[in-house]
Amino acid sequence: MIPIIDTGHGFNTPGKRSDGFVDGNGRVLLKENSVNEAVGNKLSFLFWHNDDEAHFISNEWIDISLSERVRRERELASNNTIFISIHADAFHLKNQARGGRFFYRSESGRKIAEKLTKFLKDNGYQLSLRVPMRENFKVLRETKSPAVLFEMGFMTTKSDLDVLLEDDFRNKTAQLLYDGIKSL
Numbered sequence: 001m002i003p004i005i006d007t008g009h010g011f012n013t014p015g016k017r018s019d020g021f022v023d024g025n026g027r028v029l030l031k032e033n034s035v036n037e038a039v040g041n042k043l044s045f046l047f048w049h050n051d052d053e054a055h056f057i058s059n060e061w062i063d064i065s066l067s068e069r070v071r072r073e074r075e076l077a078s079n080n081t082i083f084i085s086i087h088a089d090a091f092h093l094k095n096q097a098r099g100g101r102f103f104y105r106s107e108s109g110r111k112i113a114e115k116l117t118k119f120l121k122d123n124g125y126q127l128s129l130r131v132p133m134r135e136n137f138k139v140l141r142e143t144k145s146p147a148v149l150f151e152m153g154f155m156t157t158k159s160d161l162d163v164l165l166e167d168d169f170r171n172k173t174a175q176l177l178y179d180g181i182k183s184l
């Protein structure tokens, strides 16, 4: 399997941040892009380091539209690619939602979501993982490859946020995703 890795949002995409959790200067503790990018970059590095093919389609700081992400995916898609979009979740209420989840739309996406959920759970993913859920997101609907969208955890829940901010979590999550994708 050759992953096409997407990191979801640009650094300044509005609203994609740990609303309600700020540092002493009033700055948000986490912008979603920075954790998505950290894990996605490490994941694509692991493929390169092990001489495995992968595509990383969103290394810009500026916002890339969903249509452009889909366009890039469709250009790269082949019989053995999968699409994985990496995110961190937000909920309008603080400290009310926790854990990660894989989303899918197609039947082939569902199988990958279930396998990756099991793999991460069995191998010590640091946050709880809910059962995969079907969603009609554009990047799931319009991409050509079997597609999953991974929400790693909630930026708006302090216990999840503390984990999302750790380099150790980011390194381990990239390694788990690498091993999980290799096991598909």
Ligand SMILES: [Zn+2]
Binding pocket: 008, 009, 016, 032, 086, 087, 088, 089
């Ligand atoms: Zn997101």
